[in-house]
Amino acid sequence: MSAVSVNKLTKLYHTKKERVKAVEEVSFEVSKGELFGIIGPDGAGKTSLFRMLTTLLLPDGGSATVDGSDIVKDVKAIRKKVGYMPGRFSLYQDLTVQENLDFFATIFNTTVIENYDLIKDIYVQIEPFKTRRAGKLSGGMKQKLALCCALIHRPVVLFLDEPTTGVDAVSRKEFWDMLKRLKDQAITILVSTPYMDEAALCDRVALMQTGRILSTGTPTSIISSFASNLFTVKAEKMYPLLCDLEAWDGARDSYSFGEFHHVILNAQYDVGQLRTYLDSKAHSNVEIHTTQPNIEDCFMQLMQN
Amino acid sequence: MEAENIITTEELTKRFAGFTAVDAISFNVKKGEIFGFLGANGAGKTTAMRMLCGLSKPTSGKATIAGADVYKQTEQIKKSIGYMSQKFSLYEDLTVKENIRFYGGIYGKTNAFIKEKTAFLLHQLNIENEADKLVASLPLGWKQKLAFSVAIFHEPQIVFLDEPTGGVDPVTRREFWNLIYQASERGITIFVTTHYMDEAEYCNRVSIMVDGKIEALDTPRGLKETYNATTMDDVFLQLARKATRADV
Structure with a gap:
């Protein structure tokens, strides 16, 4: 069974004047334990896709399952199984680092101690600031805290929406190193990015542009199908x-x-x-x-x- | 003939309570140059840029922008520069034409100038058919190209670009850089920050800030030679890793 299976998934937005196809009949499969990248610029439909797969948005067509659960019918089951780090920082700004982490653990009926091994590598980097309010953290620190909070219930599938956007080259590299270590823990990871060079760091990628997938495959296979001198x-x-x-x-x-x-x-x-x-x-x-x-x-x- | 310096800085410093954001930076930018201003998050780029734009008073040191002093002649500076950032550039609920008209008016340009220049600009960007559409309805890449054209609409001597191409697709990103080259050929000096290291290669010279100081400044080729690196990415990583200041 695939960790994520997407079949002709479609999302439309209606404005007064027009109908925008944000995601248009998108299909792909992600295997268990895979690090799968959705590569595309702003407006490609990456966020809409992730929000459908995490049950935060209803599709207008097609279907998808995450760890075997249907994204429309099995909403509660999926919410227990996935971790989601949105592109925009969405933790509680006026809670401290530690309070945020405890809060998310409690919501999922678990404790920080129970799953500490999973976040340890990342958490130790923000631990010196654990009594600081989340709103007062630097960009890089916020990102690390958000990742910890998304992981604290030991999700089966982790969705990371543009975690490296606006982040400098050094922090980007560190973030990808963290993802590699998570992959070793057998967590399936879907990550979106506008940086084309990050494709090479994924097991497989889908290249996306204006709601459509242009190509899916391993970075090597996509490159080898490029028939040009x-x-x-x-x-x-x-x-x-x-x-x-x-x-x-x-x-x-x-x-x-x-x-x-x-x-x-x-x-x-x-x-x-x-x-x-x-x-x-x-x-x-x-x-x-x-x-x-x-x-x-x-x-x-x-x-x- | 050696081109004149359009930006000069000498020991330019900005201190906030107990914290030196920009630490005695000294560099010059020549007229018409494409100057890349790189650094990790928190290195002090934004603070430095705000001083150069006349928006923030330095704690000490000297700087002139197109001959105007950053302490005393900030109004003159604002007239001779253009500015564009990724975050805010145009009014989404005004049309393309209204945005151009608005910026032209802000810079005190005459109606005749605005009319003629608008026609040229719409043609250059190939968006004549979108002239009366709301900016909100344009694709991001078009917005950014339009924002750049608006930022140089009043023919400034220098334009400051703060991560202008973030999130833009690779084809449009290159179209954007073609606009930069064209502006540079017309003698407009370009001062640009970016997180895309391939774009650092498009600059005539590049500076890299670490912990508030300019650690390196040279042509991309010179930097790669000095740091024995094959790419600018490599140069950047070598330098930025030296940072001791926590990203605060």
Whole structure:
């Protein structure tokens, strides 16, 4: 049995003028113990999807089960089994760290001591501030407390909605290290993120854009299905280089990517022609390399298809 | 000819009760430069930016923004800069056109200027058909591109961008950076913060703040050489890990 099974799940929002399909016939399976990433920008439908799966929002179509329980019929059963960390900090700001944790443990008929082993690694980092009110914690500390509270009843499936948004690179890395350790405790984790590079840290991912799933699979399988000859290009003047690449017939697509520009060549063109073209445009210090695409390259191609 | 310095700071410091948020930072930014201002959460970036925008008085040190002094000439500073952040940029319940009109008016631009520039801007962003739609109804990426264009509508000498591309899809993120390049080519200086390390590569020079101090400042290439790193991500991690100050 899958830990999470989603079948053509749909959510519509109605405004005065229009009907917005926030989630449109989304289907995927998550196996037990998997770290599954929903990768997509703002507006992809990640939060609506998570809120349906945690029974906080009713779907307008399709179905889904979490640990075998139906998200519409077995609401109470699911609420006991899942942990949910919303994107927006939602703990009690005027309770202390310790009070928040005790509160959530009590709600779930358990105690902090009973499940302390599960949160220990994370909790020790905020323990020095345990008498501080949650509202007075820094962003990183709030995030750690929220994770502890979502874990304190030992959930079967953990939903983390954009836990690393607005967080600096160091704290992001620390957070993913924590997730890896939780995975070792056999908790199934669904995590959403707008950072494409975090896809590589998941067992499997679904790439999502404007309510639809573009692709599902392991990061490696998604990358290997990217059938294009991709090159990285660099020259002295990067912006003029990009403009010239965009104007060239030989490039199916070109865009900046960190230190280099990425260029996807059209079928009948090769790297020699690329070099000749760039020389004809008088670019200096031109460097061209072949490269492996990454998830962001794949996402951009899928978006444009 | 060496380009002139449009931002200069010397030992710029901001102390709050018993806490030095910005600790004697000294750096210059050249006219037309794309300057990346990086640092971990809590390193002091926001406080530093608020001083440079004339919104917060420094405790000590010196700084000039387009020739204006951050202690005495804050009104002049506000006229010569533009500002955009991820959190707030446009009025959601005004239309695209109304937002542009509003900002143009705030900066004292004439009706003729606003009219002509609005037409150009709508065309450049390819949103002529959305001109009379509420900003709330636009996709995030469009909002951010519009917000940037509005921030430079009054032709400021410098524009401050505070995490302008957070949560934006990868295609739109690059379109956004193309707007930055175009503004830079027109001589507008760009001062930008970001959590995307690939975007640090798009800057001419990058500074990295740790515990209130500027720990490193160089071109992306120079930084990678100095820290023997292959990516800016790696440079950032090496430096930010040195932080001893708790993220408070």
